[in-house]
Amino acid sequence: MLKKYFWNAIKEALKYKGQTLPNPAVGAVITKVEKNKEIFICKEAHKKAGDKHAEVLAIEKAKKILNLPQDKPLGDYGKFNIYVTLEPCSTYGKTPPCALKIAKEKLNKVLFLLWDINKINRKGSKKIFEKYKIEYFCYEDHYKDKLLLEAYKLIDDFITLQKYNKPFFILKAALTLDGFIARPDFKSRWITSLKSRKFTHEIRRQVNAILIGKNTLLYDNPQLTIRYVKSSFQPKALIMINSLKGFNFLEKFFLFEKRKKDTFVLTQNKYVEKFFREKNYQVIFFKTSEELYEKLIDYKIFSVLVEGGSKIFSFCMEKGIIDKLFLFYSPKIFGEGIKFLDKVKIYKKLLYPNYKIIYPDFLVEGYLKNIFNLELKGD
Numbered sequence: 001m002l003k004k005y006f007w008n009a010i011k012e013a014l015k016y017k018g019q020t021l022p023n024p025a026v027g028a029v030i031t032k033v034e035k036n037k038e039i040f041i042c043k044e045a046h047k048k049a050g051d052k053h054a055e056v057l058a059i060e061k062a063k064k065i066l067n068l069p070q071d072k073p074l075g076d077y078g079k080f081n082i083y084v085t086l087e088p089c090s091t092y093g094k095t096p097p098c099a100l101k102i103a104k105e106k107l108n109k110v111l112f113l114l115w116d117i118n119k120i121n122r123k124g125s126k127k128i129f130e131k132y133k134i135e136y137f138c139y140e141d142h143y144k145d146k147l148l149l150e151a152y153k154l155i156d157d158f159i160t161l162q163k164y165n166k167p168f169f170i171l172k173a174a175l176t177l178d179g180f181i182a183r184p185d186f187k188s189r190w191i192t193s194l195k196s197r198k199f200t201h202e203i204r205r206q207v208n209a210i211l212i213g214k215n216t217l218l219y220d221n222p223q224l225t226i227r228y229v230k231s232s233f234q235p236k237a238l239i240m241i242n243s244l245k246g247f248n249f250l251e252k253f254f255l256f257e258k259r260k261k262d263t264f265v266l267t268q269n270k271y272v273e274k275f276f277r278e279k280n281y282q283v284i285f286f287k288t289s290e291e292l293y294e295k296l297i298d299y300k301i302f303s304v305l306v307e308g309g310s311k312i313f314s315f316c317m318e319k320g321i322i323d324k325l326f327l328f329y330s331p332k333i334f335g336e337g338i339k340f341l342d343k344v345k346i347y348k349k350l351l352y353p354n355y356k357i358i359y360p361d362f363l364v365e366g367y368l369k370n371i372f373n374l375e376l377k378g379d
Contacts, residue, residue, distance in 0.1 A: 002038055003147055005029045005083040006113055006139070010150055012045040013054065013085055017154065018206040019233065020046050021302035024117070024158035026086050028054035030062040033079040033108060041065060041080070055088050055098040059105055075106025084112040085151055087138065090124030099125035103132035113139045113151035117162050144377040149352060152372045157206075157303045159371050160323055166293040168303040170207065171313060172200060172326040173340055180337035181310060186219040192330045196361045201228040203326060207303040209236040209296075211266070213312030218246050223254050224307075236301060237263040238284075240312050241272050250279065264299070266292070289319050314344045323371065325350065327364045 006029075013027030020026070027045045031038040042065055044057035052060075062080070063070055074080050088098035088110065102110050110129065115138055116122045129136045140148055152159070157168035174191040175181055181191065190197070204210060210224045217239055224237045237255050241247075250256040255263045264282045267273050273285045284299075286292040296304070306316055316322050350366030352374075357363075 024155040026054040028058040029083040073106040079108040087116040099128040109135040182338040198228040211238040
């Protein structure tokens, strides 16, 4: 077993994280064993719910690279191993079970990082592999290290959906060293560097929707699109509005003029709901967080990036909606301004924290809920 192949599979799967929901993001690597050495052949990833899974795509790609017939088992042409980030599925759905595909391809060995989180699929592959006498190895049965944590983080959105039946919520904020997200007049649009903003667009590519509050719409008039990195899609735009003040001319806002089909107004105010529905805008009215989760899932919104401002941050933190934080700190001090959280009395400790320098800024990343129940041991 070589860990580098697992890392390759994770990196490949990350390219499509969020786009596969409600399925997990999964990556796979095919290697060939020759003279007791493993040779890398190819890597693949599940790209979209309903499409072929990573294991199937990797097997097909390996045959193409090696100029082998697609209708013959790969194992007829040598000893091949497959590394997968998650246990291969064992039940029929929109696609046949990958565990059965691997078995019929007569692969030498299948190695995967995690047992499936889904109760229907969990450890179901064992029976198939044992029936066809395929050697298998599950990494989490033997190791509790950084590689395993990254495998869990790859499917944090899927785990949240499976365990709690709620979309995965990420809060992203750009702050000064003294904890402000804007000047008092709201005119400090960019606090962090261009490098940090590009990283934010990487995060945007991993979610189904971006949520902002009313003030962010009024003062920034944002696009909420993916621009700094390549993307085959644009996330939906969600705006939390509970007051009609400032909405005399909706056409002046980019989201209402250019992205009307992809924009939803979230509200707990019946007058706001009526106002926007009469103008043919999409509205999600909700009373509780649970009702909001249910309606977002109905619209196939399984992951949400909360980008501001202070009121929406405070609302989501106070209601326990947020699952993960990305806090970008800039080496600036304002002394006064708009605080990150507004009069919210909470005590939270980040779980599985990670720190990254994005010069001249630095990023603090972590989880607010222990969705993994993982105790790390070693590197």
